[in-house]
Amino acid sequence: MTAVRHPVAEPVGSWRRSFVIGAMAIGAFIVFGRAFQLQVLERDFLTREGNKRHIRTMTIPAHRGAILDRRGEPLALSAPVETIWVVPSALLDSPPHLTALAKMLDRRPSELERFLKARADRKFVYVSDPLSPADAKRILSLGAPGVFSEPSYARYYPAGEIAGQLVGFTGREGTGLEGIEKAQETVLAGHDGERRVIRDRTGRVVEDNLEFRAAQSGEDVRLTIDLRIQYLAYRELKNAVAEHKARGGVIVVADSATGDVLAIAAQPGFNPNNSGERMSKGARNRAIIDSFEPGSTVKPLLVAQALELGIFQPSSIIDTRPGTYKVGALTVRDVHPQGIVDMTKLLSKSSNVGAAKIGMTLGPEAVWSGYQRFGLGEAMYTGFPGEVNPVLRHFTDWGQIATATASYGYGFSLSAMHLLRAYAALANDGLMPQIKLVRGGLPMPPQRAVSATTAREVRRMLEQVVTPQGTARRAAISGYRVAGKTGTVRKVADTGGYDGNRHQSLFVGMVPAERPRLVGLVMIDEPGAEGYYGGLVAAPVFSRVMQDAARLLQISPEGTDAPELAPAVPRTVALPLGANVAGPRS
Amino acid sequence: MKSGVLLLPLALIVAVFVSALAVVRTKHENRALVAEIENLRQEHERLEMEWAQLQLEEATLAHNNRVDKIAREQLGMTEPRDYVIVGSGP
Numbered sequence: 001m002t003a004v005r006h007p008v009a010e011p012v013g014s015w016r017r018s019f020v021i022g023a024m025a026i027g028a029f030i031v032f033g034r035a036f037q038l039q040v041l042e043r044d045f046l047t048r049e050g051n052k053r054h055i056r057t058m059t060i061p062a063h064r065g066a067i068l069d070r071r072g073e074p075l076a077l078s079a080p081v082e083t084i085w086v087v088p089s090a091l092l093d094s095p096p097h098l099t100a101l102a103k104m105l106d107r108r109p110s111e112l113e114r115f116l117k118a119r120a121d122r123k124f125v126y127v128s129d130p131l132s133p134a135d136a137k138r139i140l141s142l143g144a145p146g147v148f149s150e151p152s153y154a155r156y157y158p159a160g161e162i163a164g165q166l167v168g169f170t171g172r173e174g175t176g177l178e179g180i181e182k183a184q185e186t187v188l189a190g191h192d193g194e195r196r197v198i199r200d201r202t203g204r205v206v207e208d209n210l211e212f213r214a215a216q217s218g219e220d221v222r223l224t225i226d227l228r229i230q231y232l233a234y235r236e237l238k239n240a241v242a243e244h245k246a247r248g249g250v251i252v253v254a255d256s257a258t259g260d261v262l263a264i265a266a267q268p269g270f271n272p273n274n275s276g277e278r279m280s281k282g283a284r285n286r287a288i289i290d291s292f293e294p295g296s297t298v299k300p301l302l303v304a305q306a307l308e309l310g311i312f313q314p315s316s317i318i319d320t321r322p323g324t325y326k327v328g329a330l331t332v333r334d335v336h337p338q339g340i341v342d343m344t345k346l347l348s349k350s351s352n353v354g355a356a357k358i359g360m361t362l363g364p365e366a367v368w369s370g371y372q373r374f375g376l377g378e379a380m381y382t383g384f385p386g387e388v389n390p391v392l393r394h395f396t397d398w399g400q401i402a403t404a405t406a407s408y409g410y411g412f413s414l415s416a417m418h419l420l421r422a423y424a425a426l427a428n429d430g431l432m433p434q435i436k437l438v439r440g441g442l443p444m445p446p447q448r449a450v451s452a453t454t455a456r457e458v459r460r461m462l463e464q465v466v467t468p469q470g471t472a473r474r475a476a477i478s479g480y481r482v483a484g485k486t487g488t489v490r491k492v493a494d495t496g497g498y499d500g501n502r503h504q505s506l507f508v509g510m511v512p513a514e515r516p517r518l519v520g521l522v523m524i525d526e527p528g529a530e531g532y533y534g535g536l537v538a539a540p541v542f543s544r545v546m547q548d549a550a551r552l553l554q555i556s557p558e559g560t561d562a563p564e565l566a567p568a569v570p571r572t573v574a575l576p577l578g579a580n581v582a583g584p585r586s
Numbered sequence: 587m588k589s590g591v592l593l594l595p596l597a598l599i600v601a602v603f604v605s606a607l608a609v610v611r612t613k614h615e616n617r618a619l620v621a622e623i624e625n626l627r628q629e630h631e632r633l634e635m636e637w638a639q640l641q642l643e644e645a646t647l648a649h650n651n652r653v654d655k656i657a658r659e660q661l662g663m664t665e666p667r668d669y670v671i672v673g674s675g676p
Contacts, residue, residue: 063634074645079638133635158645205624207617231650478668548665 054198062190064153065218067167067180069227070260070439075159075167076181078174082136082149084128088116090146097144101127104139130154155181159227161269162234165285166225166437168385169272178283180221182385184438190218222439224260229253229549233263237522240541241267244527250287250416251541253549256424256510256519259433259446262549264288287416289386292523294419295409295489296350296534297508298371301422302407303343304458305370306358308450314343314457320353327404332356344461348470350486352408359407360400367406368395373449374422375432376414382437390414409487420521423508425449426458427483427516459483463513466539475509475539477547480557483516484509484542486534491526502526507538511546515559520546 038046067076084105091098092113102109105128112127119125131139136149155170157163168179175189176182193215197208237251246267253263270282277283284290306312323337338351346354359367371377377392392412393402405411417435425432429452434444449455462483466475471486487506493499505524510516522538522545531537549555646652657663 073648074641077638077641077645079642080635133639156642158642158649160649160651162650205620208620208624228650231654235654479670551666 054200055196056199057194057196060193060195060215061153062192062215063217064155064170064174064190065188065220067184067188068220068222069163069225069230070223070262071226072222073159073227075157075163075223075227077156077158078153079156080133080151081130081154082133082151083126083130084136084139084147084149085124085126086116086144086148087123087146088120088125091144092116092120094145097142097147100142101139101144101147104142157272159230160273161271161282162231162265163225163227164270164272165266165283165287166223166264167272169278169283178278178385179285180223180384180437183383184221187221188218191216224255224262224436224439225264226262226552228552229545230263230265232548232552233545234265234269236541236544237265237267238269240522240524240537244524244530244537246524246528246537247526248286249525249541250290250523251521251545252287252416252420253518253520253545254420254424254435256427256516257433258443259421259424259435260439261435261437262518263545264437285384285386288380288382288384289388289415291388291390291413291415292504293410293413293489293492294376295487295504295506296352296355297419297485297487297506298376298409298422299347299350299355299407300426300458300462300485301370301374301376302355302358302362302367303347303461304426304450304454305366305373306362307343307454307457308370309362309366311362311366312343312358314461317342318346318351318354318357320346320351320357323353325353325356325404327356327360328400330401330404332404332408344464347461347485348464348467350465350471355408356404359403364395364398364403364406367403368392368398371406371412373447374425375447375449376412376418376422378418380415380417380421380435382417382435384437388415390418409489416521416523419506419508420519422449423510423521424519426455426462427510427519428455430455459510459513459516462509466509470535471533472507472509472535472539474535475507475543477511477543477550480511480547480550481513482509482511482543482546483513484539486539488532488534503532505532505534505537507534507542509542509546511550512555512557512559517553517555517559518546518549520549 064078066074066078068074086101091101098113098116099109102112105112107127115127116125128139130152133151140147140149153174155174157167157169159167166179168181168183169177170181171177176185181188194211194213195208196211197205199205233251233253237249240246241249249267251263251265252261254261264285264287266284266286268280268282270277270280272278272283303312307314317340319340320334320338321340323334325332332352334351334353336349338345338349338354341349341351341354345351346358362370371392377390379389380387390413392414398406402411421432421435424435425446426449428446430448430450431446432449433446450458460483462485463481464470465472465485466482467473472484475482475484475486485508487504487508489504489506490498490500491502491504493502503526505527506522508519508521510519520542522541524537524541527537
């Protein structure tokens, strides 16, 4: 048997083993080293670079809240717009497109070409105003090279000039500059949201759960005005101002029980949608930010104070003969001497002499405190930007003459809103409401100005003003009893003293006289044509507006039911107001 | 005994494999959902735009000035000046 000699496995040199292990170790070292370098040493840099390429922070635009009237009609809305921008060099290379684009933009091609050539080295040039998305789409559909659109939001005012001075407007960046837009900026403005997303090469979002801050849309602001009444008031005021060739005018209508302003307009007006008109005089809300001397319209307040103090009775007789009354160096005059008058006739004929005599009898302190109780020296706190402060000097600064002139409405100044608030007190049985422009918020309890008896007494007297014997028969409304008072105020001349030819015609009144629901004020500034008496110029406007307002609000002639104005706010007690922002809008 | 030793790693390998597939699937679904929410967001934005536009359009059409004009000129209407107010209810 021969032994099969198997070849003996030659022992491999141990170096080979070491070599392989060494090579693998080096390989592993390199791999781990590289990993260490990437993961630890350069990690921050790489993450940053990677994020730069794929992670984008996208802003989620927040909507600005709308401004609505009391019934939910929009007065200011944000709507999307698109602004066309071009890359000049790209568009200039394609003349036919340039011509077509110019036509769409209503610009002359040659002019647009020059415009773009002057900016040829830029990469981004706006060529249009903000357009509606539909228009922008049409322009983009030309397929012109280098033409793009940028979306943004623009503010629109559907009511236009009718509520322009109240609502105000926003600037280019969308922040409120005037009116309610400014006053309620913090409520209206939203906060933009943000989210960080990962996008793939084609720009699609593939992951967006990195970071997320939701956009907070601005809240809607609901005003107290009723757009229907606002429209009527504005229309009638505008007509009257045009008819009398006046310099301007103011009209305010308010709910006398709650102090909600239902209409507030001024002339000259402006259209907030037209940015060119925004800096004009028309943008002033003259009812709130301008002041004037109230003239005869304060006489009922004086009489109310006289009755309240018990120094005069409704039947008290005052001798106004001979139609003039000397107080120191001042001579008070009546245009038509009235002889011996009682309180009612004093008001219905608006006797200056009578008022001055009452004022002198009461003395400066009583006159002053009477006006003070009607809020003539107090700010309105409407929150409207630029609200004027009244000027009513303290009675200790009043001399004989100041007391006499204050009795018939000169020597102090206030805004239309002050006068309206004082009359609202008369209308509301002596309780003076807080005048409000914005709905919601905590209702302020009304202040007691005079007793209910006095207020009713004065209202009964004021009814006589609106009769054929009074100064304002044109304020009458068929079917309703109206109480009110005229005023014809001489304006202060630029040279000092009073100007004999420049007047303000006023009428302040309430409807229905027995149980007033509405209180209104009309002021026409410097009526030129045909007379300037409050009873002739301002009273007819009051009559027309209030008649329609009473009809629209379904106020019965007795003032007993008024469905629209059913007291949502308790009359005297302050209660937190619950849900009142319900509406279909989100 | 021997088969028992092999079974555990095998099961773990299968489990790893299955869970890896599940991850792939979930990731895919996640991306699909992200794409969907993105579309829905855009749709939401578009609808909101349309809503704003429609509101504006409505306000323009219902503008008192326009209604007033049409009522007077085309429909020959006027404000009721002469009417009687009748009380209702008890």
